[in-house]
Amino acid sequence: MTIWIALLLATFAVGASAQCKCDSMKWATCDGTPCQCSIMVEAGMPQNLNCSTLIPKCYLMKAEMYRAKNNLSTRTGGKPVETAFVDNDGIYDPVCEATGAFRAKQCNNTEECWCVNSAGVLYIIWVRLELKHKEVSKAVDASKLQA
Incomplete structure (x- = not known):
């Protein structure tokens, strides 16, 4: 009789663990009671998820x-083609806030950084510069100018 009870409990445990999944993220790993899901975002650093929301x-x-x-497999449709603009195809390794929002300043592990909006898209601010040199008192010697 105890064997049947143990078998029944084992069957229930397997069925309960099969229900622990994240429908909103196919790469999530889920486990535990209560069910907890996470995805790998850096080596050894899983990010916990709330699978009941986006x-x-x-x-x-x-x-x-x-x-x-x-x-590992990524999104369907393959990777960007060779003719895609470098750093302009929207794919970069973002820095996220604890809430999952994009940090406003993003960098690519070099000195190059840029600002993004709340959707993680490059935010461009155009700056127009008008350069003027100071007035001179005598005529410019054209032979001293460099090309």
């Missing part, structure tokens, strides 16, 4: 970059 775009991009760096 997953923040910053976490999605971070997970995609992690998977691409580790030769």
Whole structure:
């Protein structure tokens, strides 16, 4: 009789763990009671998820970059073609706030940084400069000018 009870409990445990999944994120790993799901965004650093809501775009991009760096499958449709503009195809490894929002300043592990809006899209501010040199008291010697 105790064998049947143990078998019944084992069957129930397997069925309960099969229900622990994240419908809003196919790359999530889920486990535990209560069910807790996470995705890998950096080596050894899983990001906990709330699978009852939409997953923040910053976490999605971070997970995609992690998977691409580790030769795991990413989004369907393949990678950008060779003719895509460098750093202009919208794919970068973002820095996320604890809430899942994009940090306003993003960098690419060099001295190059840029600002993004709340959707993680490059935010361009055009600056118009008008340069004038100071007035001179005598005529400019054209032979001293360099090309």
